[in-house]
Amino acid sequence: MLRRLYDWTMSLAGTRHAEKALFGISFAESSFFPLPPDVLLIPMVIAKPLRWIRLALICTISSLLGAFLGYAIGMFLYETIGQPILAFYGKENSFEQIAAWYNTWGGWGVLFAAVTPFPYKVLTIFSGATGLNFLVFTIVSIIGRAARFFLVAALLRLYGEPIRIFIEKYLGLLFALFLILLLGGFYLVKFVF
Numbered sequence: 001m002l003r004r005l006y007d008w009t010m011s012l013a014g015t016r017h018a019e020k021a022l023f024g025i026s027f028a029e030s031s032f033f034p035l036p037p038d039v040l041l042i043p044m045v046i047a048k049p050l051r052w053i054r055l056a057l058i059c060t061i062s063s064l065l066g067a068f069l070g071y072a073i074g075m076f077l078y079e080t081i082g083q084p085i086l087a088f089y090g091k092e093n094s095f096e097q098i099a100a101w102y103n104t105w106g107g108w109g110v111l112f113a114a115v116t117p118f119p120y121k122v123l124t125i126f127s128g129a130t131g132l133n134f135l136v137f138t139i140v141s142i143i144g145r146a147a148r149f150f151l152v153a154a155l156l157r158l159y160g161e162p163i164r165i166f167i168e169k170y171l172g173l174l175f176a177l178f179l180i181l182l183l184g185g186f187y188l189v190k191f192v193f
Contacts, residue, residue, distance in 0.1 A: 013043040022055065023062040030066030030145075031073060031121050032085055037063065038152060045156035046163065056146075056153035063145045064138075067124045071137060074128025082125045089122050099130045106132040107140045114144020 012018055022044060026037040037059050045052050073082045102109065106127060113120040127137045156163060 013040065013047040018044055019055070019058055022058050026059045026062035027066035027069070029121065030063045030124055031070035033121070034119070037149075041149065041152060042156060045153050046160050049157045049160045052153040052157035053150075056149040059149040059153075060142070060146045063120075063149070064141055067120070067137075067141045067145075070121050070124025071128035071134070074125040075131070076128075078125070078129040082129055085125060086122065089119060102126055102130050103132055106130065107136045110137060111140040111144045114141055115148045 012021065018040070022037060022040050025033065025035070025040055029035065029037055041055060041059055044055050048055075073085070106123070110123050110127060110132070112118060113123040124137075124141075126132075
């Protein structure tokens with residue numbers, strides 16, 4: 001089953017709809033969707049390595065636009081939409097505790113979440129709900145998301161074929177590690193932060 005999913009993702013990466021799907025996943029991941037765009041970015045760069053800059057740019061721009069949606073959810077719809085999303089990640093009771101601290105140091109938090117597997121959408125919503133300076137939010141989001149997506153795409157461009165062979169050989173192990181990182185990010189959100 002895992003092999004079929006991998007083959008399907010690789011085949012999607014080569015279709016004319018792949019960039020639209022990448023845009024949609026990157027946008028949604030920054031505000032509400034739980035899966036990172038890397039699940040599509042990685043096979044797309046492996047399938048078409050010469051398009052690495054374009055694909056990283058699509059991820060960066062759409063992720064930034066999705067981050068603006070997350071910020072707006074926090075700012076304008078915190079009670080109706082933002083709180084349930086934060087509750088999903090186990091953070092509904094943490095808001096009051098960190099709001100003041102966050103407005104002082106939140107830019108660093110956004111930058112951290114933008115470049116790591118930490119659920120970025122949690123901090124986009126917090127940023128809007130606490131009123132983090134929008135210019136600071138935008139700048140650190142651009143830096144963090146661009147760094148993440150361009151680094152991943154550049155490494156895949158440079159080492160794509162050996163990486164593809166490695167992925168295909170160790171697909172099960174890599175999937176398990178991916179799940180551990182993903183669940184670890186959710187754990188950190190729920191129990192640490």
